[in-house]
Structures are given as C-alpha cells and as structure tokens.
Amino acid sequence: xxxxxxxxxxxxxxxxxxxxxxxxxxxxxxxxxxxxxxxxxxxxxxxxxxxxxxxxxxxxxxxxxxxxxxxxxxxxxxxxxxxxxxxxxxxxxxxxxxxxxxxxxxxxxxxxxxxxxxxxxxxxxxxxxxxxxxxxxxxxxxxxxxxxxxxxxxxxxxxxxxxxxxxxxxxxxxxxxxxxxxxxxxxxxxxxxxxxxxxxxxxxxxxxxxxxxxxxxxxxxxxxxxxxxxxxxxxxxxxxxxxxxxxxxxxxxxxxxxxxxxxxxxxxxxxxxxxxxxxxxxxxxxxxxxxxxxxxxxxxxxxxxxxxxxxxxxxxxx
Numbered sequence: 001x002x003x004x005x006x007x008x009x010x011x012x013x014x015x016x017x018x019x020x021x022x023x024x025x026x027x028x029x030x031x032x033x034x035x036x037x038x039x040x041x042x043x044x045x046x047x048x049x050x051x052x053x054x055x056x057x058x059x060x061x062x063x064x065x066x067x068x069x070x071x072x073x074x075x076x077x078x079x080x081x082x083x084x085x086x087x088x089x090x091x092x093x094x095x096x097x098x099x100x101x102x103x104x105x106x107x108x109x110x111x112x113x114x115x116x117x118x119x120x121x122x123x124x125x126x127x128x129x130x131x132x133x134x135x136x137x138x139x140x141x142x143x144x145x146x147x148x149x150x151x152x153x154x155x156x157x158x159x160x161x162x163x164x165x166x167x168x169x170x171x172x173x174x175x176x177x178x179x180x181x182x183x184x185x186x187x188x189x190x191x192x193x194x195x196x197x198x199x200x201x202x203x204x205x206x207x208x209x210x211x212x213x214x215x216x217x218x219x220x221x222x223x224x225x226x227x228x229x230x231x232x233x234x235x236x237x238x239x240x241x242x243x244x245x246x247x248x249x250x251x252x253x254x255x256x257x258x259x260x261x262x263x264x265x266x267x268x269x270x271x272x273x274x275x276x277x278x279x280x281x282x283x284x285x286x287x288x289x290x291x292x293x294x295x296x297x298x299x300x301x302x303x304x305x306x307x308x309x310x311x312x313x314x315x316x317x318x
Contacts, residue, residue, distance in 0.1 A: 049276040049294035052234040056216060056274060057298050059233055063207040064270055066091045068304035071143065071204065074317055077152045078264030080244070080302055081185045081256040086210040087242045087270060088184055090143075090154070091304075093205035102200040103127045103134055106171045116192040123158075123178045123190075127201060132168040136160055139221060141183065141204045142174075144194060151193035154186035154204065156222050174201070180226040184208060185256040188226075209233070211240040214277070238293065239275035244268075245299070247309065265317030268306060271299045 067089040068079035079090045106126040107119045119126045125144070127134050136142055138157050145152045155176035164170035182188045208219045208228055216237040217230035243253045246266040255262045274296040309317075 048278055049236070049292065052236065053274065053276055053294060053296045056234050056237075056272075056296070059218065060087075060209065060270075060272060060298065061300055063089050063209075064300035064302055066205075066304065067207075067302050068308060070202070072145070072150070072152070073265050073267070073305060073308060074150055074152065075263045075265055076257045076260075077187065078255060078257070078267055080267050080270060080305065081264070082242045082244045082252075082270060083185060083254050083256055085240045085242060086208065087272070088186070088208045089206070090141075090186070091205050091207075092202060101130045102202045103130060103136075104200050105196055107196055112197045115195045116190045117196070118190065119196055120173050121175070124173055124175045125196070125201065126171040127174050128171055129168055134160070134162070134172040134174070136172075136174055136201075136203055139224065141206050141222065142176075143202045143204050144190070144199050145202070146194050146199045148195060148198035149193055152187070153190065153194060154183050154188050155201075156180065156183060156188070156226055158224060177224070177226055183222060183226055184228065185258075187257055209240075209242075209272075211237055214238055216240055216274075234276070236277045237274060238277045239273070241273045243271045243273075245271065263317070265309070267302060269299055269301045271297070273297050 064080070068091060070092040071079040071090050073079050081088045104127075105119060106128050107113055113119055118124045127136070136157055138159055140157045142155055142157060143152060144155055157174055158177045159175045161173040161175075162170075163173065177188075180188050206220055206222070208230075210217055210219075210230075212230070214237055215235050216233045218233045219228035219230040221229045223229050241253070243251055244255045245251050245268050246263070247268045248266065251271070252262060255264060255267060257264070276294045276296060278292045
C-alpha cells in the first residue's frame with residue numbers, strides 16, 4: 001500500500017507562535033534602541049552645556065586672575081567693576097612676558113598747563129619715548145594717573161603722531177577721544193583732579209563680559225566712538241548674574257565708581273551665576289520642555305587686588 005506524501009509548511013499554531021516570539025524580540029530590540037537613543041541624547045545635551053560652562057569658567061578665571069595688574073585701585077576707581085549682568089576688568093598687558101613702561105608727559109616747565117588740560121590741546125598729550133618708542137596705537141586704552149593726588153582716568157587713543165620717528169628724544173602726540181565722560185564704567189576725560197606735571201600714562205588691556213539675548217559676549221576693545229567691540233564667548237546662556245565680594249565678606253550685585261557706598265579698594269573676588277541651555281531641543285523624554293538647562297555658580301579670587309591690599313600694609317587706599 002502506497003502512503004500519501006506529507007504536505008510541507010507550518011500549521012496555524014506554529015505560525016502564530018513564531019509571530020508572537022518575533023514580536024517579543026522586535027519589541028525588546030526597539031525598547032533597547034529607544035533607551036539607548038534617549039541616553040545618548042541626554043549625554044550629548046549634558047556634554048554640550050558642560051563644555052560651554054567649562055570654557056566660560058576658563059575665560060573668566062584667566063581674566064579675573066590678571067585684573068588689577070599694575071593698575072592701582074582707589075575708593076572711587078576700581079580695576080574690577082560689576083553692574084548686574086556685566087563684569088569689567090582692567091590690567092596692564094604683557095608683551096613677550098615684558099610689561100609695558102609708564103610713559104612720562106612732556107610740558108613747558110616755565111608755563112605748565114592748568115590742571116585738567118592736556119599739553120598739546122584739550123584732548124592731546126605729549127608723551128616722552130621709552131627706548132625710542134611709545135607703544136600706544138589708535139584704538140588703545142590707556143590710563144592717566146596723577147601721582148600726586150592718585151586720581152586716575154581711562155582714555156581711548158584716537159590718533160598717535162610720532163613727530164620725529166628717528167629722534168628718540170622727540171615726544172609723541174597722543175590724542176584721545178573727545179566728549180566721552182566714561183568708557184563703560186571707568187571715568188574718562190581729563191578734569192581738575194588731573195595735574196599733567198605730576199602724571200604718567202600706561203597702556204591697558206580691557207575685558208568686559210555681558211549678555212546679549214542668549215549669548216555671552218566678551219569685549220577687549222572699544223571702537224573709535226567708545227563703544228565696546230564684543231566677540232562671542234558662548235551661546236545658550238539664558239542667565240548671567242554677576243556680583244562681587246569685598247574684603248569684609250559682604251556681597252553686592254554692583255560695584256562701580258558712581259556707587260558712593262562701595263569702596264572699590266576692598267573688592268576681593270567676583271561671582272558669576274550662569275544658566276546654560278542646550279543649543280538644540282532634546283527629546284521630550286530627556287526634558288519635558290524639550291531643552292536641557294544647567295546652572296553654573298563660579299567664584300574667582302582677584303589675587304592682584306588682594307596683593308595690592310597686602311602691599312599697603314595698613315596704609316589707607318589713595
């Protein structure tokens with residue numbers, strides 16, 4: 001007797017069982033992939049804010065560490081000034097590790113100019129060369145200090161005229177910007193507190209941090225009209241609040257010359273509280289709002305200002 005051949009294929013039960021197992025495996029794989037993607041998205045968002053926060057901290061630490069270098073503070077003149085979301089710092093720049101010299105002024109000894117005036121015009125100073133040159137160029141910021149009274153002003157060079165380049169004894173005429181009572185928060189222009197026969201000038205470096213929209217900016221120069229020329233430090237900065245600590249431990253969210261309640265000689269450190277936000281929306285499973293934020297609280301010691309106070313050894317700040 002010949003038996004009929006068995007029919008190839010799967011029964012309905014076998015097919016249903018295979019589909020069920022396949023769906024379970026596919027679901028597990030999908031869940032794993034989604035979790036891995038969410039983890040990666042969270043990691044990228046965290047890395048993004050951490051990287052920008054680290055860069056902000058490094059930039060501020062460098063500038064605050066140099067603030068006040070050879071720029072004496074006084075009760076009404078500070079090398080470090082703060083106003084809300086803005087920090088401004090002054091220092092003397094180095095060039096090949098050498099500090100620029102202070103330049104003396106030249107005037108007619110028989111008829112010295114009245115206090116608050118220049119030597120070659122209302123906004124012009126004749127500066128004596130050092131080593132045959134004067135290292136000040138148009139657009140540079142420089143400090144004029146009356147060594148007799150301690151009064152100081154920050155000026156912006158608008159033009160520099162070396163009358164006789166080959167003559168190492170000839171003066172250089174430095175004209176400074178006219179009609180600007182202050183550069184950002186620093187007193188500018190000559191006034192009756194500046195006596196030219198007792199004064200010298202010194203080139204400065206500037207660093208001003210402030211927020212524009214969600215961008216943190218840093219300016220190291222002024223334009224010819226006295227406006228800051230900023231460069232981007234970091235984007236996604238949704239908050240930036242600055243304050244200062246004084247030597248007695250008190251804290252204030254502002255410290256600048258117009259504030260008669262603050263003794264700028266006593267500034268010890270600066271604090272910056274920042275909130276960083278991711279540049280791109282994250283997965284809703286990472287952050288309900290679609291954006292990841294990271295707070296950053298930084299405090300930096302102004303060590304040169306501390307050195308100035310120690311060097312005075314109890315003497316009052318001029």
